[in-house]
Amino acid sequence: MAQAQKITPRAKDYSEWYNDVIMQAELADYSPVRGCMVIRPHGYRLWELMQRALDDMFKATGHQNAYFPLFIPMSFLAKEAEHVEGFAKEVALVTHTRLKATGKAGAQAVMVDPESALDEPLVVRPTSETIIYAMFAKWVQSYRDLPLLMNQWCNIVRWELRTRLFLRTTEFLWQEGHTAHATEPEAEAEARQMLGVYRTFQEEWMAMPVITGKKTESEKFAGALRTYALEALMQDNKALQAGTSHNLGQNFAKAFNVQYQTAAGGLEYVWNTSWGVTTRMIGGLVMTHSDDNGLVCPPKLAPVQVAIVPIWKSEEEKGRVLEVGEGVKQELARAGVRVELDARENLKPGAKYFEWEAKGVPLRLEIGPRDVAAGQVMAARRTGGKAPARLPGIAGSVTAALDQIQAALFRSAKDRREAHSIRGASKPQFIEFMKGPGGFAYGGFCGSGACEAEIKQETAATVRVLPDPEFRSPDQPKTCMWCGKPSVAEAVWAQAY
Amino acid sequence: MAQAQKITPRAKDYSEWYNDVIMQAELADYSPVRGCMVIRPHGYRLWELMQRALDDMFKATGHQNAYFPLFIPMSFLAKEAEHVEGFAKEVALVTHTRLKATGKAGAQAVMVDPESALDEPLVVRPTSETIIYAMFAKWVQSYRDLPLLMNQWCNIVRWELRTRLFLRTTEFLWQEGHTAHATEPEAEAEARQMLGVYRTFQEEWMAMPVITGKKTESEKFAGALRTYALEALMQDNKALQAGTSHNLGQNFAKAFNVQYQTAAGGLEYVWNTSWGVTTRMIGGLVMTHSDDNGLVCPPKLAPVQVAIVPIWKSEEEKGRVLEVGEGVKQELARAGVRVELDARENLKPGAKYFEWEAKGVPLRLEIGPRDVAAGQVMAARRTGGKAPARLPGIAGSVTAALDQIQAALFRSAKDRREAHSIRGASKPQFIEFMKGPGGFAYGGFCGSGACEAEIKQETAATVRVLPDPEFRSPDQPKTCMWCGKPSVAEAVWAQAY
Numbered sequence: 001m002a003q004a005q006k007i008t009p010r011a012k013d014y015s016e017w018y019n020d021v022i023m024q025a026e027l028a029d030y031s032p033v034r035g036c037m038v039i040r041p042h043g044y045r046l047w048e049l050m051q052r053a054l055d056d057m058f059k060a061t062g063h064q065n066a067y068f069p070l071f072i073p074m075s076f077l078a079k080e081a082e083h084v085e086g087f088a089k090e091v092a093l094v095t096h097t098r099l100k101a102t103g104k105a106g107a108q109a110v111m112v113d114p115e116s117a118l119d120e121p122l123v124v125r126p127t128s129e130t131i132i133y134a135m136f137a138k139w140v141q142s143y144r145d146l147p148l149l150m151n152q153w154c155n156i157v158r159w160e161l162r163t164r165l166f167l168r169t170t171e172f173l174w175q176e177g178h179t180a181h182a183t184e185p186e187a188e189a190e191a192r193q194m195l196g197v198y199r200t201f202q203e204e205w206m207a208m209p210v211i212t213g214k215k216t217e218s219e220k221f222a223g224a225l226r227t228y229a230l231e232a233l234m235q236d237n238k239a240l241q242a243g244t245s246h247n248l249g250q251n252f253a254k255a256f257n258v259q260y261q262t263a264a265g266g267l268e269y270v271w272n273t274s275w276g277v278t279t280r281m282i283g284g285l286v287m288t289h290s291d292d293n294g295l296v297c298p299p300k301l302a303p304v305q306v307a308i309v310p311i312w313k314s315e316e317e318k319g320r321v322l323e324v325g326e327g328v329k330q331e332l333a334r335a336g337v338r339v340e341l342d343a344r345e346n347l348k349p350g351a352k353y354f355e356w357e358a359k360g361v362p363l364r365l366e367i368g369p370r371d372v373a374a375g376q377v378m379a380a381r382r383t384g385g386k387a388p389a390r391l392p393g394i395a396g397s398v399t400a401a402l403d404q405i406q407a408a409l410f411r412s413a414k415d416r417r418e419a420h421s422i423r424g425a426s427k428p429q430f431i432e433f434m435k436g437p438g439g440f441a442y443g444g445f446c447g448s449g450a451c452e453a454e455i456k457q458e459t460a461a462t463v464r465v466l467p468d469p470e471f472r473s474p475d476q477p478k479t480c481m482w483c484g485k486p487s488v489a490e491a492v493w494a495q496a497y
Numbered sequence: 498m499a500q501a502q503k504i505t506p507r508a509k510d511y512s513e514w515y516n517d518v519i520m521q522a523e524l525a526d527y528s529p530v531r532g533c534m535v536i537r538p539h540g541y542r543l544w545e546l547m548q549r550a551l552d553d554m555f556k557a558t559g560h561q562n563a564y565f566p567l568f569i570p571m572s573f574l575a576k577e578a579e580h581v582e583g584f585a586k587e588v589a590l591v592t593h594t595r596l597k598a599t600g601k602a603g604a605q606a607v608m609v610d611p612e613s614a615l616d617e618p619l620v621v622r623p624t625s626e627t628i629i630y631a632m633f634a635k636w637v638q639s640y641r642d643l644p645l646l647m648n649q650w651c652n653i654v655r656w657e658l659r660t661r662l663f664l665r666t667t668e669f670l671w672q673e674g675h676t677a678h679a680t681e682p683e684a685e686a687e688a689r690q691m692l693g694v695y696r697t698f699q700e701e702w703m704a705m706p707v708i709t710g711k712k713t714e715s716e717k718f719a720g721a722l723r724t725y726a727l728e729a730l731m732q733d734n735k736a737l738q739a740g741t742s743h744n745l746g747q748n749f750a751k752a753f754n755v756q757y758q759t760a761a762g763g764l765e766y767v768w769n770t771s772w773g774v775t776t777r778m779i780g781g782l783v784m785t786h787s788d789d790n791g792l793v794c795p796p797k798l799a800p801v802q803v804a805i806v807p808i809w810k811s812e813e814e815k816g817r818v819l820e821v822g823e824g825v826k827q828e829l830a831r832a833g834v835r836v837e838l839d840a841r842e843n844l845k846p847g848a849k850y851f852e853w854e855a856k857g858v859p860l861r862l863e864i865g866p867r868d869v870a871a872g873q874v875m876a877a878r879r880t881g882g883k884a885p886a887r888l889p890g891i892a893g894s895v896t897a898a899l900d901q902i903q904a905a906l907f908r909s910a911k912d913r914r915e916a917h918s919i920r921g922a923s924k925p926q927f928i929e930f931m932k933g934p935g936g937f938a939y940g941g942f943c944g945s946g947a948c949e950a951e952i953k954q955e956t957a958a959t960v961r962v963l964p965d966p967e968f969r970s971p972d973q974p975k976t977c978m979w980c981g982k983p984s985v986a987e988a989v990w991a992q993a994y
Contacts, residue, residue, distance in 0.1 A: 032631055036566035036568060038632055041561035047564075067544075068535050070652055090595070092568075092591045093591060093593040093609050095592045096618075098587070
């Protein structure tokens with residue numbers, strides 16, 4: 001594999017740092033396909049762990065997984081007016097179905113066979129509302145069929161011009177929940193419930209604090225009645241939208257004629273929700289915790305939670321430290337810890353430390369001959385600190401350390417966010433803040449799209465959310481931070497990914 | 498949901514029966530996209546259980562999951578001559594990236610924006626050798642990087658003209674393993690090992706007996722050195738190719754320049770393997786076990802292993818049977834059984850039986866007031882037979898019954914296969930067999946493609962495999978069953994899906 005290289009420090013070039021962390025941790029790599037990345041085994045394992053945790057929560061809340069086609073007939077996308085307008089500029093279109101050899105010499109040169117043109121082009125799904133609600137129309141007949149609670153794990157394509165590993169790629173992986181309900185309050189409760197599931201996951205598993213709230217009209221999903229979102233603050237003080245949950249109202253139900261017979265015998269349109277999180281969360285995890293030595297991964301999602309590095313000089317020492325290392329490994333594995341024993345011959349311990357650090361492993365256990373003699377190992381935390389741990393009861397002290405690291409990562413990320421949040425700023429202070437350190441700025445908002453556009457123009461900041469009650473400032477603003485007119489809601493602004 | 502309908506008997510129309518079983522079990526549904534199906538929750542849960550079992554086996558044999566782009570540049574496919582020839586006629590091609598509104602009135606009509614044409618069209622992956630080996634070239638430098646053992650779970654598109662639910666769909670789900678090795682023997686061992694993993698899965702989990710062996714030149718994978726396959730016999734005596742494992746030799750390594758430095762300092766091309774199984778296995782499972790009442794699912798893969806149906810007439814009875822039902826459910830769930838308690842009010846027990854039967858649930862527990870009084874439940878097997886089971890120790894007797902059902906399904910499928918296999922037939926007998934009942938015909942084969950083509954022309958049968966030693970006939974044939982020339986290998990012929 002590629003030689004380990006120095007990671008660009010955050011202070012020098014944040015964007016380079018981000019790419020370096022990902023490449024050094026072998027989370028992903030650039031592919032020869034414009035805007036598409038390869039998720040490497042270490043990154044994919046992280047995604048699998050995320051999937052498992054989320055999927056369990058989806059199932060615990062009554063959702064079932066299904067799989068819908070990758071392709072959507074072009075005319076389907078057009079059935080909901082706002083929806084097609086939102087996605088028209090970024091869809092990959094399948095128009096032909098055969099290759100043929102070119103006239104040139106050398107049988108291996110090929111071209112699109114013009115005779116294989118499709119009657120109706122197919123859109124590679126940029127999201128699946130249209131195809132899924134077309135199926136719901138077939139499956140939903142009576143109120144007894146409701147609610148219909150589905151989820152799909154799949155790949156998605158949006159033709160993005162500027163792409164960045166995990167944060168914005170032409171193809172990405174996600175899950176999209178799609179539900180149908182008999183009434184508006186039920187759909188609303190579902191959209192809010194799933195926002196809560198995401199928050200639990202992002203805070204308790206990713207150790208990434210989020211602000212939840214509602215999107216403004218200009219930022220909501222194309223075709224939704226209301227969009228709720230989770231916003232996290234990265235180390236460069238830019239916000240990352242980490243997930244969304246939409247109350248779609250009856251917009252798609254009307255476009256695809258999803259109706260049900262009520263208990264009273266009438267015919268009503270269903271109310272839909274959709275909600276999704278993507279591989280972008282991996283980018284959020286990277287930028288929330290990592291440092292200039294590479295990835296820092298919260299223990300609950302770390303592909304490798306503990307790396308054991310045996311240290312020896314002689315063959316005799318090697319036998320002893322490996323034996324103890326193997327024993328510790330087995331004891332930790334039995335306790336459910338994801339553990340690796342790094343017994344590679346051709347690498348010095350220092351090089352191994354460097355590699356496991358770059359890969360974000362939360363805890364490293366070093367075992368040298370003196371440790372063996374003393375009945376202990378040295379436990380080095382990825383986040384700093386090194387102390388001996390007694391061999392008897394090692395599983396208990398390791399799992400306790402992992403829990404502590406998990407909790408500390410969340411606390412420190414939350415402290416950082418709060419240290420980079422301002423409330424009740426005046427317009428000049430707001431402008432200064434967005435020019436300077438940046439972060440979350442809370443303030444009154446008149447609700448006008450014109451104000452939003454002007455703020456974006458002048459400061460590059462957008463309304464991330466109209467925050468939910470628990471995130472609101474104790475003193476609710478009376479006037480719009482920007483124009484001074486009466487405030488309709490407190491808003492949180494930030495520059496965003 | 499749709500009303501339950503009668504399933505067409507196998508004897509009347511096998512093909513209709515197959516579709517009916519799938520629709521009634523709610524495994525899948527037709528979609529509005531030509532050739533693409535929707536995998537419904539019951540079918541997707543089955544796929545998830547298959548995935549989990551296979552994925553565990555892949556990881557246990559040292560493979561790691563990763564994710565590669567959906568799109569492959571057209572020129573990549575062309576780099577391996579046989580490969581592009583094999584897939585050129587069935588690829589979905591992305592040529593444009595934007596929609597625009599048409600001039601017509603009504604903002605919702607759209608067309609492909611001709612100005613968004615890509616410089617190089619992209620192929621929607623029909624398989625990922627080319628894109629994956631292009632990445633391997635980046636990652637493999639030295640012999641220390643080998644073997645590289647990867648797997649990908651993803652969707653695949655092949656533009657098929659005639660499609661059938663699960664068996665042949667334009668888009669399907671699969672896994673594709675891709676590995677790189679230093680030597681030919683290592684690649685060969687890997688290809689054989691994964692064939693063995695598939696066999697274990699298909700026989701022990703799917704209860705579907707398979708014959709393993711090598712494909713002839715005319716049936717091997719486009720670009721492979723050798724293809725190994727697993728073949729199962731369906732109830733209409735047609736063969737289903739249930740999985741393949743390829744030794745790719747150095748064909749792709751040369752096309753994509755995947756070289757490694759040897760320990761001695763030289764430069765060599767790697768040896769690759771690839772291997773895959775797909776959602777087609779669900780079709781194989783359906784056709785191996787199901788009957789005229791619907792799906793029969795082997796217990797190890799059944800989304801619901803046990804359905805508890807309480808029976809009551811009065812409210813007082815209802816209370817008692819539901820209490821016992823809930824207790825049984827919890828006891829079974831604790832024992833790791835996938836169990837449902839069907840307490841629906843609006844359905845009679847008979848209708849519930851009908852539904853769970855169609856869904857393939859291996860074991861149904863009926864609990865009426867008299868059963869409660871007698872301290873028992875009635876256990877009805879999907880495959881026939883009904884007997885009381887005592888409430889104390891119910892988990893033990895249920896898991897024992899599930900094990901018995903699993904074993905019996907395999908045995909009966911294997912007996913059926915053997916009853917529809919002939920060995921050492923003469924040419925006229927072979928022709929008669931293929932006209933008549935059909936099945937697996939073992940016989941000598943001269944190895945000539947001309948003979949294969951003639952046999953296919955006259956009987957619609959193809960060589961499924963040159964079987965592995967344990968499947969070969971005790972008396973190895975000396976001459977080609979068709980042309981009488983010396984036999985180079987015993988072959989197994991059948992008409993196939």
